[in-house]
Amino acid sequence: MILDGAVSFDSNGHLTDSRQRRVGLPEHWERFPRAQKLSDQQLLDAIRDVDLTGRGGGHFPVSRKLAPIVESGAASVVINGSEGEVLSSKDAALLQLHPHLVLDGAQALARIVRANEVVVWLHEGAAASLASMQVACYERERDPRHADEVPVRIMFGPARYLTGEASSAIAGVRGLPVLPRFVRNPAAPWVEGEPVLLHNAETHARVGLVSRRGAEGYEPTSLVTLVLPRHRLVVEAKRGTTFASMYAHERLSPPEHILLGGYSGTWLPWERIAALPVDPIALRRQGISFGAGIIAQVPHDREALEWTAEILSWMAGESAGQCGPCIFGLPELSKQFTEFQMAKKRSSRQRRRIEELMHLIDGRGACRHPDGVVRMARSAIEAFAPAEVRA
Amino acid sequence: MRDRCPDGTVSLRVNPILCDGIGMCAHLAPGVIEIDPWGFPLFPRRPLTEDEQAKALRAVRGCPKQALLLDGYSGS
Numbered sequence: 001m002i003l004d005g006a007v008s009f010d011s012n013g014h015l016t017d018s019r020q021r022r023v024g025l026p027e028h029w030e031r032f033p034r035a036q037k038l039s040d041q042q043l044l045d046a047i048r049d050v051d052l053t054g055r056g057g058g059h060f061p062v063s064r065k066l067a068p069i070v071e072s073g074a075a076s077v078v079i080n081g082s083e084g085e086v087l088s089s090k091d092a093a094l095l096q097l098h099p100h101l102v103l104d105g106a107q108a109l110a111r112i113v114r115a116n117e118v119v120v121w122l123h124e125g126a127a128a129s130l131a132s133m134q135v136a137c138y139e140r141e142r143d144p145r146h147a148d149e150v151p152v153r154i155m156f157g158p159a160r161y162l163t164g165e166a167s168s169a170i171a172g173v174r175g176l177p178v179l180p181r182f183v184r185n186p187a188a189p190w191v192e193g194e195p196v197l198l199h200n201a202e203t204h205a206r207v208g209l210v211s212r213r214g215a216e217g218y219e220p221t222s223l224v225t226l227v228l229p230r231h232r233l234v235v236e237a238k239r240g241t242t243f244a245s246m247y248a249h250e251r252l253s254p255p256e257h258i259l260l261g262g263y264s265g266t267w268l269p270w271e272r273i274a275a276l277p278v279d280p281i282a283l284r285r286q287g288i289s290f291g292a293g294i295i296a297q298v299p300h301d302r303e304a305l306e307w308t309a310e311i312l313s314w315m316a317g318e319s320a321g322q323c324g325p326c327i328f329g330l331p332e333l334s335k336q337f338t339e340f341q342m343a344k345k346r347s348s349r350q351r352r353r354i355e356e357l358m359h360l361i362d363g364r365g366a367c368r369h370p371d372g373v374v375r376m377a378r379s380a381i382e383a384f385a386p387a388e389v390r391a
Numbered sequence: 392m393r394d395r396c397p398d399g400t401v402s403l404r405v406n407p408i409l410c411d412g413i414g415m416c417a418h419l420a421p422g423v424i425e426i427d428p429w430g431f432p433l434f435p436r437r438p439l440t441e442d443e444q445a446k447a448l449r450a451v452r453g454c455p456k457q458a459l460l461l462d463g464y465s466g467s
Contacts, residue, residue: 182406323407324431360427363436366408 001221001236002098002205006250009089009225009232011299015096015128016231022132025139028100032212040112044070046215047207051281055223056080056164056200057261057292058186059280062207065187066112066197074113075194078173079106081133081201082123082157084164087262087294090223091201093234095122095129099136102201104208107149113197120154121169121198130154161263161318165367168320170196179320180367200292222278227259227296228252237278243295244274257304257383261291263311264372267304267383305341308380312337315373326370329361337377346385354381400438401463403447407431409458416450416459423447432459 008017023031038046048063079102083091094102106118120133133154140146157163157178165180166189172178174193183189190196199207202223210218219238224246226233237246247254254270266289276283280290298304316330336357340350358374365371403423412430423443425433439447444464451459 182408324410324412324429325407325427328429360433364407364431366406 001219001238002101002209002223003093003234003236006226007093007097007234009092009234011227011231013086013089013092013232015089015092020097022096022135023098023100025100025136025143028098029145032101032104032209034212035214035217038211038214042214043108043207043211044112046210046218049215050210050218050220052203052206052210053280054200055202055206055292056166057085057289059284059290060187062199062203065199066109068188069113069195069197072195074115074197076117076119076173076196077106077110077113077115078119078121078169078196078198079103079201079204080121080164080166080169080198081126081129082121082164082169083126083201083292084123084161085262085264085292085294086161087225087227087232087259087296088292089225089232090234090293092126092129093223094201094205095126096132098205099132100140101205101208103133103136103140103152103204104211105199105204105206106152106208107146108207108211109197109199109204110150111148113195115150115197117150118152119173120152121164121173122154122156123163124156124159126156161315162320162367162369165369166198167191167367170198179322180365180369182366202293222280222290222293224278224293224295226250226252227294229297229300239277239279241278242275243270243278246278255297257298259296259298259376260294261289262294262296263315264369264376265289265291265294265296265379266375267308267379269383305380305384308376308384309334309338309341312373312377315369315376319369320367323365323370325361325364329357329364330370330373333357333361333373333377340385351381351385399463401444401447401461402436402438403434403451404460404462405432405434406458406460409456411456411458413455415453415455419453420446420450424450438463 007020010016052062053059081091081095110118137152157172162168167181167183168178170190181191222237224235259265259267283290298307312334316334319326336354361370362374414426416424416432417426423446427433451461
């Protein structure tokens with residue numbers, strides 16, 4: 001296990017857990033001793049053998065993303081720690097408690113793809129994560145066990161939702177405007193220039209674990225942010241943990257619905273997921289997207305549809321403003337949805353209008369931002385305003 | 392948008408960042424490209440028939456922003 005039990009955060013994403021301590025470099029070596037020094041090829045094989053997938057939300061196999069970049073080489077290895085999804089805190093937990101595990105993964109990958117640097121890509125305002133990573137760099141620079149590592153650069157993007165989108169982050173790392181690009185191959189999210197290897201912070205931490213323990217010693221856990229009505233918990237779920245057993249273990253009473261995957265996620269009734277494993281691949285087999293591992297409940301002072309309308313409005317404002325259907329469609333969807341939510345009697349005309357709008361927006365942006373908004377809105381209507389309002 | 396272009400087929404794509412919603416494409420490819428309520432192109436997300444391809448090619452060539460692409464097209 002990476003974490004020593006659940007880590008608590010406040011509802012703004014600040015770590016508030018006084019039992020948790022940041023693991024500095026000497027302690028890191030004690031907790032994660034290097035079982036064996038893997039060669040580059042052994043590490044690549046081990047990453048493939050443990051079926052590691054990208055933890056930014058896409059769950060694309062890491063070994064498939066790596067293969068072409070191992071061939072070509074990369075200019076930089078990027079740790080995407082910007083966590084643009086505002087309900088997520090798992091990457092902040094790693095950067096603040098286990099910075100060296102994250103750096104272990106990035107440095108191992110930098111060696112394999114012959115990169116000259118590791119870049120830590122953060123949200124402006126992520127002060128606690130910044131401090132932890134700066135200290136981690138200081139510690140490593142002075143430790144002979146890390147003498148052969150490449151320099152680490154810490155960079156910031158604006159505190160926006162799309163700062164963590166892969167093509168935005170890569171553009172930012174290159175000193176270009178931090179906006180999504182029109183990319184043809186999602187595994188190579190850059191328009192021009194040398195390849196860049198970008199992984200989410202948790203993905204790097206997992207590569208770090210594999211590099212220290214090998215495939216045999218690797219535990220296939222999942223990091224989850226449980227967004228509760230008044231605070232958050234970052235929990236590490238073992239393989240086989242179900243939603244119900246996770247809630248029971250944390251002594252939480254299950255809600256009626258959860259928003260799985262955050263602001264671009266899916267509202268699901270608890271009965272649908274209670275017995276399912278908290279595991280991205282198993283969920284995908286059920287047609288459910290786990291996203292970046294967010295399980296959210298409605299805040300204590302909101303109704304579900306009201307909160308959904310607020311999220312839609314916020315997400316419309318987070319459009320990068322580049323693609324017509326997103327620029328014009330999201331504010332219109334937000335407006336229609338708010339009217340629908342506030343109406344005393346919801347009409348089938350309103351509902352049809354929203355459905356037409358969602359159809360017009362879906363799949364028409366350069367990035368997946370509008371698609372995520374549509375998915376969330378659609379699932380909210382299914383969950384909270386079911387078909388009887390058609391009458 | 393995903394690549395919807397099995398071998399040997401041709402399909403339309405737009406770079407939505409370049410597209411300014413000028414609407415020339417709908418005039419050049421009637422019946423293939425329509426315009427949404429905000430002025431941006433709508434077209435089938437599937438391989439095009441030969442007749443559709445010929446029209447789509449006119450739109451691709453005539454787009455003032457060069458925002459339209461014909462995936463899988465190898466002609467000149």
